Amino acid sequence: MILNKALLLTLTLASPNTENPIAHTHVTVANETPAALSAIFQGLQPEFYLRMRRPEPNIDRELDKGLPYVTQFMGIYNNLEAYPFASNAEYPPHLSAKTIAHLQIQERIALQSGIIRLVAQSQHPAAFDFLRDIISNDDEKMALRSTATRALANIQHENTQAYLQALLANPAEELRVRSAALQALAYFKTPEVLEQFKTLIWSNNTPELTRALVPALATLGTQQPLARGADLQEKVSALLAEFLLSSHDNTRHIQPNLLVQAFGRVPHPNTIKILKEALKSNQTQAQKQRIRSALRHMELAQKRTQTR
Amino acid sequence: MASLLIGFAACSDGAPDDDKAPNDTNVIVPNQSPLPAFNFSPATGAIPLQVFFDASETTDDADDLDNLLFRWDFDGDGVWDTEYGPNVNVDHTYILSGEFSPRLGVLDSEEAVAWTAQEGAISAYIDGLPPGSLIADLRVDTNRNGAIDDADDINENVFTSTSGAVYMPNLDDDDNNGERDGIDNQANPLLEIDEFSQIHLAQIQGLSPEHQVSLEISPQKAADRVRLYQLQSQSLELISDLSNNTILIPNEIIGEESLELLLEGLVGRSQFFNGEISLRLIIKEGYDILSQDHAIIKASPVFFPDNTQKGKRLYIMQITEPSASTNFAFYNKVQNNLPYPIELYDVDEYDYGWDRWTQDSMQTGYVESPGASGPIRYGFHLQVKRDTGNAGLEALLPTEVLAPDTGFIYPGGDYETSLNYGGNLEIVPPHSTANAAYPFGRIVVGGGDGGTLEGTTYEDHMDTNQRNWLDAQDVQGPSIELSSEWLAVGHLDEIFLFIPDYRPQSARPWKVIIASPTLAWNGLTDLYSQNLGHAKVFEGRQEQTTVSHILTDAELFYYNQAAQARIDSIRIQLEETLGLDDEDFIELPVLYEPLWYGGYDFALAYNPGVQNLIVADDVLFIPDPEGPRVGGVGLWKAQIESRLETLGFEIHFVDVFEPYHVMMGEAHCGSNFEREGFASSWWEQ
Numbered sequence: 001m002i003l004n005k006a007l008l009l010t011l012t013l014a015s016p017n018t019e020n021p022i023a024h025t026h027v028t029v030a031n032e033t034p035a036a037l038s039a040i041f042q043g044l045q046p047e048f049y050l051r052m053r054r055p056e057p058n059i060d061r062e063l064d065k066g067l068p069y070v071t072q073f074m075g076i077y078n079n080l081e082a083y084p085f086a087s088n089a090e091y092p093p094h095l096s097a098k099t100i101a102h103l104q105i106q107e108r109i110a111l112q113s114g115i116i117r118l119v120a121q122s123q124h125p126a127a128f129d130f131l132r133d134i135i136s137n138d139d140e141k142m143a144l145r146s147t148a149t150r151a152l153a154n155i156q157h158e159n160t161q162a163y164l165q166a167l168l169a170n171p172a173e174e175l176r177v178r179s180a181a182l183q184a185l186a187y188f189k190t191p192e193v194l195e196q197f198k199t200l201i202w203s204n205n206t207p208e209l210t211r212a213l214v215p216a217l218a219t220l221g222t223q224q225p226l227a228r229g230a231d232l233q234e235k236v237s238a239l240l241a242e243f244l245l246s247s248h249d250n251t252r253h254i255q256p257n258l259l260v261q262a263f264g265r266v267p268h269p270n271t272i273k274i275l276k277e278a279l280k281s282n283q284t285q286a287q288k289q290r291i292r293s294a295l296r297h298m299e300l301a302q303k304r305t306q307t308r
Numbered sequence: 309m310a311s312l313l314i315g316f317a318a319c320s321d322g323a324p325d326d327d328k329a330p331n332d333t334n335v336i337v338p339n340q341s342p343l344p345a346f347n348f349s350p351a352t353g354a355i356p357l358q359v360f361f362d363a364s365e366t367t368d369d370a371d372d373l374d375n376l377l378f379r380w381d382f383d384g385d386g387v388w389d390t391e392y393g394p395n396v397n398v399d400h401t402y403i404l405s406g407e408f409s410p411r412l413g414v415l416d417s418e419e420a421v422a423w424t425a426q427e428g429a430i431s432a433y434i435d436g437l438p439p440g441s442l443i444a445d446l447r448v449d450t451n452r453n454g455a456i457d458d459a460d461d462i463n464e465n466v467f468t469s470t471s472g473a474v475y476m477p478n479l480d481d482d483d484n485n486g487e488r489d490g491i492d493n494q495a496n497p498l499l500e501i502d503e504f505s506q507i508h509l510a511q512i513q514g515l516s517p518e519h520q521v522s523l524e525i526s527p528q529k530a531a532d533r534v535r536l537y538q539l540q541s542q543s544l545e546l547i548s549d550l551s552n553n554t555i556l557i558p559n560e561i562i563g564e565e566s567l568e569l570l571l572e573g574l575v576g577r578s579q580f581f582n583g584e585i586s587l588r589l590i591i592k593e594g595y596d597i598l599s600q601d602h603a604i605i606k607a608s609p610v611f612f613p614d615n616t617q618k619g620k621r622l623y624i625m626q627i628t629e630p631s632a633s634t635n636f637a638f639y640n641k642v643q644n645n646l647p648y649p650i651e652l653y654d655v656d657e658y659d660y661g662w663d664r665w666t667q668d669s670m671q672t673g674y675v676e677s678p679g680a681s682g683p684i685r686y687g688f689h690l691q692v693k694r695d696t697g698n699a700g701l702e703a704l705l706p707t708e709v710l711a712p713d714t715g716f717i718y719p720g721g722d723y724e725t726s727l728n729y730g731g732n733l734e735i736v737p738p739h740s741t742a743n744a745a746y747p748f749g750r751i752v753v754g755g756g757d758g759g760t761l762e763g764t765t766y767e768d769h770m771d772t773n774q775r776n777w778l779d780a781q782d783v784q785g786p787s788i789e790l791s792s793e794w795l796a797v798g799h800l801d802e803i804f805l806f807i808p809d810y811r812p813q814s815a816r817p818w819k820v821i822i823a824s825p826t827l828a829w830n831g832l833t834d835l836y837s838q839n840l841g842h843a844k845v846f847e848g849r850q851e852q853t854t855v856s857h858i859l860t861d862a863e864l865f866y867y868n869q870a871a872q873a874r875i876d877s878i879r880i881q882l883e884e885t886l887g888l889d890d891e892d893f894i895e896l897p898v899l900y901e902p903l904w905y906g907g908y909d910f911a912l913a914y915n916p917g918v919q920n921l922i923v924a925d926d927v928l929f930i931p932d933p934e935g936p937r938v939g940g941v942g943l944w945k946a947q948i949e950s951r952l953e954t955l956g957f958e959i960h961f962v963d964v965f966e967p968y969h970v971m972m973g974e975a976h977c978g979s980n981f982e983r984e985g986f987a988s989s990w991w992e993q
Contacts, residue, residue, distance in 0.1 A: 006701075025532065027671075047631075049663060050970050051632070051633075051971060052971045052974050053665060053668075053726070053797045053972035053973045053977065054726060054796050054797055054903075054905075056905055058903055058904070058905065060903050060904060061901075062561070062902075063916075067986050074858055078779070092661075092697075092699060094697050094698065094699050095697065099697075109906065112906070113904055113906075114904075126545050142907065143906040143907035144907070145778055146764075146907040147904065149380050150762070150907075153863070154863075171719045176764075179763065179764055179765070180764075180907070181764045182763070184766075184867075187862065187863070187866070194771060203394070207765075208765045211472055211759055211765050212759075212763035212764065212765070213763070214761055214763065215761065215763035215870060216762075216764065218869070218870065218873065219472075219869070221867045222866060222869050224862050224865045224866070244421075255757065255758060257758065257791070257877045258759070258877075261873040261874060261877040261879070262871040262873065263878060264872065264877075265869050265870065265872075265873050293877075296876075296880050297873065297877070297880070300876050300879070300880075301872075301873075301876070302823075303827075304826045304827070304830070
């Protein structure tokens with residue numbers, strides 16, 4: 001289709017003498033598979049995405065089809081001068097120039113974000129370095145740095161885990177990046193990650209991290225039935241219960257309903273017992289309400305398992 | 309001086325009509341008829357005035373006093389206020405000021421009757437205003453019978469379930485000129501009299517030049533929200549200047565005859581004005597108030613019917629333009645199966661730029677006031693804050709739906725977010741909790757500060773102005789906010805919907821259908837365990853995949869775990885707030901996937917969100933989930949049918965995949981219903 005052809009042609013013209021092998025490669029691919037690539041970029045046609053319920057560019061649905069061309073996409077990420085794809089005439093006529101300029105920026109970010117996730121999913125040998133370069137680039141947009149950090153969950157390697165743990169542990173790092181590191185680490189399912197989370201839940205003093213940490217713990221503690229991964233459910237469930245009952249200052253950093261809903265993802269008989277016992281003890285009404293709600297979440301989760 | 313009237317009849321009702329009542333003081337005593345007579349005390353006093361009546365001077369040829377029966381018409385309005393009884397001594401308290409002609413009816417043992425009245429014999433006056441004083445008398449339709457009468461003088465300054473006048477916001481278009489009448493200076497008020505509220509200012513006798521008569525309207529802000537007209541023989545004259553909230557009424561007018569005014573509500577209730585207007589007719593001499601009368605009149609709230617109310621009109625955009633993702637299959641299925649007499653209203657695709665999200669631009673409702681032959685209702689819709697640059701459905705209400713007896717209001721707002729839209733505003737059907745009754749249901753809106761499912765801090769809410777306007781209607785609030793900020797579009801209908809439950813044995817006549825990622829996932833896992841992992845999902849679509857492919861997507865699994873936990877949290881909030889339990893929820897199979905915008909994960913239905921359906925009375929149009937088919941049976945379809953058919957519904961699955969689902973909406977998002985109103989009137993509650 002028009003848009004991707006225009007992009008590829010423009011990129012080629014923009015860097016005719018480039019030494020970048022990636023750029024050369026993508027020109028070749030473009031000539032061979034224009035139809036496949038155009039499908040990937042269909043979502044970036046203004047007339048299409050502006051008609052959607054959320055009129056912002058997004059290419060997530062097309063990402064799967066881009067995996068064979070990941071090398072080329074890495075090249076595109078670093079050669080976006082020719083972006084946006086569409087000429088102003090391809091936007092609805094009622095939009096102002098300012099609006100179109102804003103949309104074009106969003107299109108560029110959407111494309112970059114999509115490429116980041118695509119690269120991460122690809123397991124390409126250069127993927128880790130590609131993403132690390134984005135994360136460590138202080139001039140890069142925060143949205144892209146955090147997206148790249150979160151995308152590292154796809155590269156299940158001990159180096160990746162170590163890198164993410166370092167990001168998370170670095171108090172000088174941006175909170176969005178640290179939160180994204182938390183979210184990514186949850187997918188590693190290792191005792192080391194659990195230990196770091198356990199330390200952090202008591203020691204950190206930033207609400208944003210706590211709000212990311214609780215759902216990340218729930219992810220860490222859930223085992224996908226068809227996937228590998230250590231079963232940390234009991235430990236995570238117990239840690240969440242300890243946290244809920246602790247009245248620690250950090251419990252006030254997260255909305256009560258967010259804290260209790262995490263229990264629904266890691267229901268465990270021991271936790272249910274602990275919380276039921278706690279209900280009998282001297283608790284405030286608000287705390288009793290939180291405990292009851294946590295129990296209800298676990299009850300609903302267990303019921304679904306039992307009624308299958 | 310009171311005059312004496314006596315009448316008689318045999319075996320008749322004895323009403324004082326022209327055929328029976330003599331018009332002078334002659335006494336004609338037929339054989340066997342009683343001769344009624346009574347005394348009373350006091351004859352005058354301030355209200356409330358208790359008067360003692362004594363009928364012991366009544367005589368009869370055949371019966372002594374003990375064998376006679378008596379009944380009374382204390383105010384002389386021709387309607388007996390008591391049944392026949394043996395008591396010769398009764399008392400009555402006059403709560404209205406005025407002169408009254410008490411009447412006594414007597415029945416003897418041979419069923420001969422007679423009556424006597426004492427015309428103008430009792431004078432009850434307002435404390436401090438003895439007979440002969442100037443009396444201010446203002447009346448509105450306090451008793452809600454559609455007319456002004458003496459009974460409207462009772463409890464006219466309070467608003468209860470049995471008394472209190474009502475007005476409606478006049479924002480329909482009775483003269484069909486394309487402008488809402490309440491903000492249209494060219495409107496013809498004569499066309500709208502039925503929607504105006506009557507105000508009666510009684511003639512004031514005895515005024516002299518030093519007296520001033522005025523009608524005051526309060527609060528101050530009411531002046532901008534109503535218009536007053538004086539009813540003439542052939543016209544309505546606008547009383548234009550309400551700026552100082554006081555209308556001076558010339559003595560030569562109010563001294564000569566009563567005045568009939570009409571009140572036109574302009575905007576009704578809002579967060580800035582609760583809709584209650586106080587009217588006060590005042591007679592002054594200098595700074596001294598000689599007499600005043602006070603009545604209140606209250607604006608109808610705007611009601612939003614819930615899905616259990618009968619459908620009237622269904623708005624859907626039929627899309628035929630090939631480049632705009634056509635919806636032939638969806639539209640035709642609805643058209644062919646819509647229950648009679650629901651009207652299918654085709655919203656023109658070209659006029660509104662293929663903005664197919666008819667649910668988004670408005671929330672349909674009505675306003676209501678009492679009328680002579682029952683409540684009067686007209687369609688009154690909320691135009692939500694939704695800006696598509698005048699390229700979409702913003703124009704639908706003002707240019708197409710606006711009509712005689714159908715109006716709308718736009719509260720506006722400062723903040724543009726998809727959480728303002730109609731799909732993010734649902735109505736809980738009528739219900740009661742342990743603490744309160746909600747006879748018109750309750751508004752729920754989406755929004756919150758719970759962040760994304762991954763745990764990134766994020767907050768979004770419906771525009772405060774719009775939410776406050778909803779709460780100001782009072783009858784379906786206070787609204788409840790439930791977490792929807794984690795969703796890509798941010799609407800509650802992406803999570804749950806309320807539907808009727810037609811089973812007679814059902815404890816509650818409605819249910820909550822709610823998305824369940826776990827149900828959908830477990831169904832796939834069961835297929836996988838039967839070696840059916842190769843079964844296709846979304847077969848034939850660009851997005852086609854398999855059961856195995858879905859189940860091995862770890863991120864999708866954890867994301868749906870998180871979605872289920874968030875949905876459970878919403879469910880528990882519904883349980884606690886509305887007093888619901890497990891029996892009130894029906895889970896339906898829906899998976900979610902993350903869409904990434906600016907580093908944030910927002911959830912979107914992965915398969916067509918089946919709870920996002922159309923309720924057309926006892927017919928459901930459910931998005932076809934396009935799940936795996938085994939032996940010709942769709943897994944998710946079967947799960948849905950087994951849960952919903954037992955409620956008494958006829959089910960039709962509709963194809964929403966291309967024209968709605970991939971564009972981030974489903975069937976409910978692409979439809980909007982006008983429904984019948986609630987069974988009871990709001991003032992009765």
